[in-house]
Amino acid sequence: xxxxxxxxxxxxxxxxxxxxxxxxxxxxxxxxxxxxxxxxxxxxxxxxxxxxxxxxxxxxxxxxxxxxxxxxxxxxxxxxxxxxxxxxxxxxxxxxxxxxxxxxxxxxxxxxxxxxxxxxxxxxxxxxxxxxxxxxxxxxxxxxxxxxxxxxxxxxxxxxxxxxxxxxxxxxxxxxxxxxxxxxxxxxxxxxxxxxxxxxxxxxxxxxxxxxxxxxxxxxxxxxxxxxxx
Amino acid sequence: xxxxxxxxxxxxxxxxxxxxxxxxxxxxxxxxxxxxxxxxxxxxxxxxxxxxxxxxxxxxxxxxxxxxxxxxxxxxxxxxxxxxxxxxxxxxxxxxxxxxxxxxxxxxxxxxxxxxxxxxxxxxxxxxxxxxxxxxxxxxxxxxxxxxxxxxxxxxxxxxxxxxxxxxxxxxxxxxxxxxxxxxxxxxxxxxxxxxxxxxxxxxxxxxxxxxxxxxxxxxxxxxxxxxxxxxxxxxxxxxxxxxxxxxxxxxxxxxxxxxxxxxxxxxxxxxxxxxxxxxxxxxxxxxxxxxxxxxxxxxxxxxxxxxxxxxxxxxxxxxxxxxxxxxxxxxxxxxxxxxxxxxxxxxxxxxxxxxxxxxxxxxxxxxxxxxxxxxxxxxxxxxxxxxxxxxxxxxxxxxxxxxxxxxxxxxxxxxxxxxxxxxxxxxxxx
Numbered sequence: 001x002x003x004x005x006x007x008x009x010x011x012x013x014x015x016x017x018x019x020x021x022x023x024x025x026x027x028x029x030x031x032x033x034x035x036x037x038x039x040x041x042x043x044x045x046x047x048x049x050x051x052x053x054x055x056x057x058x059x060x061x062x063x064x065x066x067x068x069x070x071x072x073x074x075x076x077x078x079x080x081x082x083x084x085x086x087x088x089x090x091x092x093x094x095x096x097x098x099x100x101x102x103x104x105x106x107x108x109x110x111x112x113x114x115x116x117x118x119x120x121x122x123x124x125x126x127x128x129x130x131x132x133x134x135x136x137x138x139x140x141x142x143x144x145x146x147x148x149x150x151x152x153x154x155x156x157x158x159x160x161x162x163x164x165x166x167x168x169x170x171x172x173x174x175x176x177x178x179x180x181x182x183x184x185x186x187x188x189x190x191x192x193x194x195x196x197x198x199x200x201x202x203x204x205x206x207x208x209x210x211x212x213x214x215x216x217x218x219x220x221x222x223x224x225x226x227x228x229x230x
Numbered sequence: 231x232x233x234x235x236x237x238x239x240x241x242x243x244x245x246x247x248x249x250x251x252x253x254x255x256x257x258x259x260x261x262x263x264x265x266x267x268x269x270x271x272x273x274x275x276x277x278x279x280x281x282x283x284x285x286x287x288x289x290x291x292x293x294x295x296x297x298x299x300x301x302x303x304x305x306x307x308x309x310x311x312x313x314x315x316x317x318x319x320x321x322x323x324x325x326x327x328x329x330x331x332x333x334x335x336x337x338x339x340x341x342x343x344x345x346x347x348x349x350x351x352x353x354x355x356x357x358x359x360x361x362x363x364x365x366x367x368x369x370x371x372x373x374x375x376x377x378x379x380x381x382x383x384x385x386x387x388x389x390x391x392x393x394x395x396x397x398x399x400x401x402x403x404x405x406x407x408x409x410x411x412x413x414x415x416x417x418x419x420x421x422x423x424x425x426x427x428x429x430x431x432x433x434x435x436x437x438x439x440x441x442x443x444x445x446x447x448x449x450x451x452x453x454x455x456x457x458x459x460x461x462x463x464x465x466x467x468x469x470x471x472x473x474x475x476x477x478x479x480x481x482x483x484x485x486x487x488x489x490x491x492x493x494x495x496x497x498x499x500x501x502x503x504x505x506x507x508x509x510x511x512x513x514x515x516x517x518x519x520x521x522x523x524x525x526x527x528x529x530x531x532x533x534x535x536x537x538x539x540x541x542x543x544x545x546x547x548x549x550x551x552x553x554x555x556x557x558x559x560x561x562x563x564x565x566x567x568x569x570x571x572x573x574x575x576x577x578x579x580x581x582x583x584x585x586x587x588x589x590x591x592x593x594x595x596x597x598x599x600x601x602x603x604x605x606x607x608x609x610x611x612x613x614x615x616x617x618x619x620x621x622x623x624x625x626x627x628x629x630x631x632x633x634x635x636x637x638x639x640x641x642x643x644x645x646x647x648x649x650x651x652x653x654x655x656x657x658x659x660x661x
Binding site for chain 1: 340428643653654655
């Protein structure tokens with residue numbers, strides 16, 4: 001087959017002339033199909049695209065920040081509630097956008113970073129509202145949940161097996177943490193122990209126990225998989 | 231407890247020509263080229279991996295990673311062959327610093343094609359072709375249980391590499407007098423850039439017999455003839471883009487010259503120089519005969535031991551300057567990059583590298599459909615062209631990072647005007 005415009009011979013792989021971009025056509029016969037010289041649509045990941053995307057994310061975070069800044073100034077005449085918005089956006093950025101800057105973000109590092117930023121934000125709210133609940137309630141609760149989550153993430157990241165054991169243990173630990181949360185609420189806000197934490201403890205412990213049972217029993221795991229697959 | 235033995239992995243200093251490539255690379259450009267072979271049957275990647283494991287041990291200076299010293303880069307043999315990669319939609323994707331630090335070459339399989347992409351510090355086109363031939367020979371021996379004779383670049387892959395193969399041949403062949411680097415600037419091609427980093431490849435397939443007959447008609451070799459056609463196409467393109475003759479710039483073509491035959495070397499490292507034929511289009515239109523004659527005389531005058539020794543001496547003198555040697559690598563890199571950016575690519579419009587006729591043992595040839603040689607684009611100029619001939623066909627691979635195939639169109643128009651037939655194929659069917 002030849003290009004009808006420039007006259008160059010065309011391989012069977014060509015749908016357009018590579019020189020003048022003219023569609024390959026002939027009224028009498030079709031261009032036979034052939035294996036292309038290179039696969040189509042398979043492109044390497046672009047580093048500059050990542051930079052542009054991360055830049056766009058920063059702008060997306062800045063737009064509400066600026067709007068709130070000017071709104072707070074114009075409504076209150078001073079910065080009254082802007083700090084809460086800025087803090088919340090900072091926590092969201094550290095948790096969701098910051099890891100995107102790294103090629104292989106390690107969750108073992110970024111999960112504790114997220115909790116640390118959340119703890120700082122809670123401390124700011126505590127100071128801004130002149131509360132006295134940060135040290136006795138918010139900090140220990142954040143620390144305990146951070147510990148459980150970080151442990152789970154670390155184990156899942158570095159161990160290839162035993163995921164059901166890890167998740168089962170995590171649910172049980174979370175249930176136990178509920179007791180601690182109720183205790184700290186009682187201590188900080190002077191509320192007596194009414195025992196609501198027993199309910200999530202029982203549910204989470206049962207669920208954790210179920211996962212460990214499934215981890216121990218391959219037959220039960222297979223039956224459950226057969227029934228619940230989607 | 232016995233002491234742990236020192237690593238047997240070899241390391242070598244970069245040769246004289248290789249030193250500029252790590253320094254000159256940019257965020258989205260590195261000097262990489264590709265040698266590939268297409269077989270008649272699809273490639274079995276398991277057998278290829280096994281063949282690669284054997285081949286990498288035979289070529290410690292090519293199967294290597296690029297490491298940093300305090301004053302210079304060096305190459306260290308890789309411990310094991312890299313994984314075989316899948317092909318992307320275009321060849322010569324960016325080779326990052328991280329990648330060259332792990333392994334400075336890639337093996338890529340697509341259907342029946344085995345491609346190897348090399349960072350230019352490892353070797354030149356000739357060394358790379360020997361590596362590829364040996365990889366394919368090992369693959370064919372394993373797959374078809376045949377024995378391929380040790381000829382036409384096929385080496386004994388069970389034997390250790392000789393010191394000759396690992397030698398940097400530049401210093402010992404440097405002449406007593408250094409050649410001046412002063413040179414005129416060339417016309418800088420331009421076009422609408424392909425923004426997403428995609429490289430457009432256009433392969434011309436030209437019958438060897440027809441091309442040689444025409445070359446002989448112009449009393450030229452195939453390299454001279456094709457170079458003349460390229461220069462004519464470049465001149466026509468410049469005329470189209472800039473019709474004002476008085477404001478035109480020189481058309482200059484960088485033609486690499488393999489120095490192995492000239493200096494009787496068997497090295498597998500970089501050992502090439504170049505000649506740069508030029509024509510000043512402000513003086514008037516050149517006929518193809520005139521361009522052929524111009525290239526032929528330029529090559530005749532410069533491809534001599536004496537001239538090449540003096541050009542080598544220019545580069546080697548800089549490298550061996552004791553003060554420069556003591557400058558830390560980061561500062562050397564900055565200086566070399568600045569020199570490369572200001573001088574490196576201004577002296578020619580593009581590189582036309584001809585590997586020549588690829589020969590393999592007969593028993594191997596019946597499994598091979600074609601070879602291809604693809605250069606990466608230049609850092610600041612949009613085109614490059616690699617060519618070779620295999621069997622009865624010349625394969626010319628034009629690569630560009632611009633959208634329109636302007637040079638290719640002019641190149642074909644010149645061929646067509648001479649009555650030479652050509653078939654093209656490209657990598658941009660879906661775009």
